[in-house]
Amino acid sequence: MASIAAIDREQLATPKERGQLAIVWKRFRKHKLALVGSVILLAMVGLAATASAWTPYDPIQAALAADVQQNAPPGYTNPHNGDYYVLGTDFIGRDVLSRLAYSGQISLSIGFICTIAVTLIGMILGAIAGFFGGLIDTILMRLVDLVLSLPFLPTLITVSIALSASHPDLSSYWKIVLIIVLLGWGGTARLVRAAVLSLRHLEYTEATRALGASNLRIIVRHLLPNSLAPIIVETTLNFGAFIVAESSVSFLGFGIYKPAASWGNMLTDPSLDLLVKNAPLQLLWPNLLIFLAVLSINFIGDALRDALDPRLKM
Amino acid sequence: MTTYLVRRSLQSLLILFLISIVMYGILNLDPKGPYAEVYAVQYNNPQQMQAAIARAERRLGLDDSLPMRYILWLYNWRPADENDAEFLTIQLQNYQDEAKTVTDPDRLKFVQQQLHNLPLQIADVNAKLAACGDLFNLDSLGQCLSLKRVGGILTANLGTSWKIAQGEPVLALISGSEVESGQDPTSFATVYGPSSVLHGPLANTLVLIFFSILLALLLAIPIGIYSAVKQYSVGDYVFSFISFVGLGLPSFCLGTLLILAERKGWLFGLPIGGVVNNPDDVSQYSDVGIRLSHLIAPGFVLGFALMAGFSRFIRSSMLEVLHLDYVRTAWAKGLKQRTVIFKHAMRNALIPLVTRIALAVPALLGGVVIVDSITNYPGIGGLLFRAGGLDDWPVLMGLLIVGAILVVLSNVLADVAYAVIDPRIRYS
Numbered sequence: 001m002a003s004i005a006a007i008d009r010e011q012l013a014t015p016k017e018r019g020q021l022a023i024v025w026k027r028f029r030k031h032k033l034a035l036v037g038s039v040i041l042l043a044m045v046g047l048a049a050t051a052s053a054w055t056p057y058d059p060i061q062a063a064l065a066a067d068v069q070q071n072a073p074p075g076y077t078n079p080h081n082g083d084y085y086v087l088g089t090d091f092i093g094r095d096v097l098s099r100l101a102y103s104g105q106i107s108l109s110i111g112f113i114c115t116i117a118v119t120l121i122g123m124i125l126g127a128i129a130g131f132f133g134g135l136i137d138t139i140l141m142r143l144v145d146l147v148l149s150l151p152f153l154p155t156l157i158t159v160s161i162a163l164s165a166s167h168p169d170l171s172s173y174w175k176i177v178l179i180i181v182l183l184g185w186g187g188t189a190r191l192v193r194a195a196v197l198s199l200r201h202l203e204y205t206e207a208t209r210a211l212g213a214s215n216l217r218i219i220v221r222h223l224l225p226n227s228l229a230p231i232i233v234e235t236t237l238n239f240g241a242f243i244v245a246e247s248s249v250s251f252l253g254f255g256i257y258k259p260a261a262s263w264g265n266m267l268t269d270p271s272l273d274l275l276v277k278n279a280p281l282q283l284l285w286p287n288l289l290i291f292l293a294v295l296s297i298n299f300i301g302d303a304l305r306d307a308l309d310p311r312l313k314m
Numbered sequence: 315m316t317t318y319l320v321r322r323s324l325q326s327l328l329i330l331f332l333i334s335i336v337m338y339g340i341l342n343l344d345p346k347g348p349y350a351e352v353y354a355v356q357y358n359n360p361q362q363m364q365a366a367i368a369r370a371e372r373r374l375g376l377d378d379s380l381p382m383r384y385i386l387w388l389y390n391w392r393p394a395d396e397n398d399a400e401f402l403t404i405q406l407q408n409y410q411d412e413a414k415t416v417t418d419p420d421r422l423k424f425v426q427q428q429l430h431n432l433p434l435q436i437a438d439v440n441a442k443l444a445a446c447g448d449l450f451n452l453d454s455l456g457q458c459l460s461l462k463r464v465g466g467i468l469t470a471n472l473g474t475s476w477k478i479a480q481g482e483p484v485l486a487l488i489s490g491s492e493v494e495s496g497q498d499p500t501s502f503a504t505v506y507g508p509s510s511v512l513h514g515p516l517a518n519t520l521v522l523i524f525f526s527i528l529l530a531l532l533l534a535i536p537i538g539i540y541s542a543v544k545q546y547s548v549g550d551y552v553f554s555f556i557s558f559v560g561l562g563l564p565s566f567c568l569g570t571l572l573i574l575a576e577r578k579g580w581l582f583g584l585p586i587g588g589v590v591n592n593p594d595d596v597s598q599y600s601d602v603g604i605r606l607s608h609l610i611a612p613g614f615v616l617g618f619a620l621m622a623g624f625s626r627f628i629r630s631s632m633l634e635v636l637h638l639d640y641v642r643t644a645w646a647k648g649l650k651q652r653t654v655i656f657k658h659a660m661r662n663a664l665i666p667l668v669t670r671i672a673l674a675v676p677a678l679l680g681g682v683v684i685v686d687s688i689t690n691y692p693g694i695g696g697l698l699f700r701a702g703g704l705d706d707w708p709v710l711m712g713l714l715i716v717g718a719i720l721v722v723l724s725n726v727l728a729d730v731a732y733a734v735i736d737p738r739i740r741y742s
Contacts, residue, residue: 145325146332149725151717153680157702158710159340165705166343244564248684251566254702267570272688276570276577283574287567295562 027307034303037296044293048104056084057095059102060259068093071279090282091270100285103261106173108293110262111243114180118242119235121181122188127219129189130196140189147186153248155183160254172257176249180242191234195227229308233301240297247290263290315733322729326722333718334467338384341711389466406432472712477704478697484712488694490514513589513599516716519693522685523678525609526617527671534621535664538628542636542663543655553625560622565681569615569688576611586611587690612691616681620674627670632663665736672728676721 028034047054062068067080072089074096087096129140159179163170170178199205200223208218224231243263249255250264258265266286267275275283378386409428416422472484479487490510537557541550563571576586585591589608590598598604635641636659644654679695686696694713701709733739 142328142332145329146336148676149329149333149718149721151676151679151714151721153683154698154714154717155337157683157698158337158714161702161705161710162340162343248564248566248680252683252687252699252702264566267566272570272573276574280574280578283570287563287571290564290567291559291562294564295558298558298561 024307028303031299031303031306034299037299040292041296041300044104044289044296045108048101048108051098051101051105055095055098055101057098059094059098059261062089062093071282074281087285088279088281091274091278096282096285099261099266100289103263103266103286104289106256106260107243107246107263107290110173110177110180110246111239113177114184114242114246115235115239117177117181118184118188118238119231121185123192123224123231125185126189126192127196127224130193131200131215131219131223137193141193144186144190147183148190150183152183152245156180156245156249157252157254159183160249172255172260176246176255180245184238184242184245188231188234188238191230192224192227195230196223199223199226232308233305236297236301236304240294240301243290243293243297319726319730322726326726329722330715330718334388334715335384337711337714338387339380341707342380342383387466389468402432402436406436467715472715473708475701475706475709477706478700478709484708487709488514488697488712488716489516490518510599513692515692515694515697518589518691519682519686519695522609522612522616522682522691522693523675526613526620526678527674529613529617530620530624531671534624534628537621537625539632539655539660539663541625541629542632545633557622557626560618561626563619565615565619566684566688568618569684572611572615573688581611584611589692608691612685612689615685615689616678619681620678623674624667624670628663628667631666632659635659635663665732668731668735669728672724672731675724679717679720 057063063083067078069076069078069089070091070093072085072093074086074088076085076088077083078085085095085097087100090096090099125140129137156179159182160175163175163179164172167175196219205218205222208222213221246255247262247264250262251267253265253268256262256265258269261269263286267283269275272283406429409425409432413422413425413429416425470485472488475482475484475487490512491514537553541553544550572581573586575581576584585608587608590601590604591608592598641654641659644658649658682693682695683698684695685691686693687699690696694716697709698713700706701713
């Protein structure tokens with residue numbers, strides 16, 4: 001008798017269900033492609049973040065030596081001073097590898113900053129709209145309609161030009177961040193609003209209110225955590241979309257200005273035609289990096305969608 | 315449905331109105347407005363410069379407050395300038411009509427005098443307009459911009475281009491009507507060919523968007539259905555891989571790779587750029603074969619990601635439907651595989667696709683800018699790219715308005731098409 005009671009107590013004390021994170025991780029792990037994608041993305045972020053520590057040459061200034069070789073092939077060693085270029089040099093003799101590393105720094109960090117900002121803004125405005133409803137909801141949602149009705153890339157280009165004209169001292173980096181955030185928050189806000197709206201009248205929210213919780217506490221502690229799954233997926237996909245947006249607008253010449261390197265403007269540095277003619281490999285590297293980054297993010301997003309969906313059986 | 319349509323249309327108009335306010339505000343972030351460049355003029359004599367700036371400001375309406383400028387941009391009701399060619403032409407016509415009926419000899423004399431003077435004035439104004447080429451002359455620039463400033467955006471007057479095709483109305487530029495060749499410094503006509511609404515930038519872009527959606531659907535529907543029916547087969551994995559490549563490769567990457575392949579001669583002479591082989595040969599514009607061959611490259615760049623997205627979407631939607639009870643009933647009845655898949659499952663699986671297609675339009679409008687700039691396709695995307703590079707504000711603003719109208723229209727279309735196709739949907 002006593003031993004059975006002890007077993008029961010033991011089972012009660014160590015419940016079978018693990019923490020939510022462990023469940024999510026277990027489901028996420030099943031997507032091998034997402035695991036590979038995570039490793040690739042982490043490696044890219046790590047290499048880009050530490051670019052200044054390991055890149056051998058300056059990404060913007062070419063070596064000052066008079067005998068610097070232009071458009072050198074990968075694995076080129078300068079016979080005069082022994083400088084070694086793993087991926088060769090570009091059209092004015094800058095190290096391609098260093099430029100790729102720094103361009104990754106710019107493209108990834110813009111994507112990252114924009115994603116964080118958009119998620120924060122979207123969560124705050126979406127929660128306010130969904131929780132309070134009424135006039136403020138109408139105004140905010142019309143604003144979302146407005147933002148989502150703007151053709152993204154054309155607006156991005158136009159605002160970029162307008163901002164460059166009116167604020168010439170604003171760096172092209174922060175200009176692009178600012179515009180992407182201004183144009184990108186609509187989707188997240190709409191998503192958060194829908195989630196909050198569906199949770200607002202559930203019993204547990206009523207119960208929390210009956211216990212005397214403030215609006216802020218209900219939103220922050222009870223509504224947002226419960227609507228986190230779709231937000232995380234949206235955030236992941238936004239990261240990819242913003243990287244593509246920055247690269248696209250830089251590719252067209254309205255984003256990050258040369259000589260600073262971004263994945264987009266490296267494809268037109270000095271021009272697409274000249275790259276195709278003289279250095280097709282230099283055209284392939286940035287394309288490969290964008291491809292790997294976006295593909296990895298897509299895989300991670302898909303896996304997260306499955307892993308975070310409580311309706312899916314394991 | 316009618317009530318819904320009316321409400322939806324009113325909402326769309328409100329959104330367009332708000333968009334126009336926002337865009338106008340952004341373009342006027344600088345207190346000098348988008349006309350900042352006008353001020354970059356150097357005059358030797360400061361007094362002369364002050365006077366020139368004052369004249370330009372008056373002509374451009376910059377002496378008004380920002381809200382007033384916006385209202386005038388919507389609709390300019392102010393009497394036209396006495397030097398305005400359109401105003402003078404209308405006057406001339408009025409006097410010509412009057413000359414036929416007038417009986418009072420004094421009045422007739424006055425009218426005849428006006429009929430003599432007005433053409434001279436018009437010729438003078440036109441001569442000034444022709445001299446518009448000198449951008450760094452404030453007077454001539456102000457002249458160019460104000461000459462066609464009657465009405466406003468509410469009367470479909472989007473203003474006058476500054477640089478791409480100087481002095482041309484923006485609407486004519488976008489639609490492709492009446493763009494006079496030889497008038498512009500960046501050889502607009504050599505890229506866009508003889509003017510015609512049927513192969514103007516807007517028509518070209520709509521054709522390209524339509525073509526790429528068609529291309530995407532023609533590939534995605536069979537692929538999606540195959541992948542769903544033969545889930546986890548080798549074919550499914552291959553198509554999934556292709557889809558992921560399509561989703562991971564932004565259009566500008568695909569475009570640059572396509573150009574690389576073309577220069578290496580791997581495309582067997584597939585034409586890239588333009589809509590016909592020889593823009594000046596009018597007969598080629600009606601040759602379907604030539605037109606199609608020029609659509610393949612830009613259509614592929616634009617449609618590949620679309621195809622990838624669609625086929626993933628059809629696959630999951632089809633998988634969902636295949637597990638429904640009514641499909642199982644169809645199998646149990648002993649229906650042929652073809653009947654179950656194509657008549658029962660596919661029809662329901664494809665319904666959500668309609669919304670998906672319409673909602674792809676905003677992304678396509680962005681893709682068009684990239685495709686046009688890479689493959690040199692003469693659409694509104696290329697126009698935006700050129701206008702952006704040259705800071706041609708009126709063209710940029712006009713293109714944004716046109717783009718916003720297309721996006722809003724496609725959103726409404728998505729809802730309506732959904733209700734028309736799926737009888738279960740009812741709007742009230």
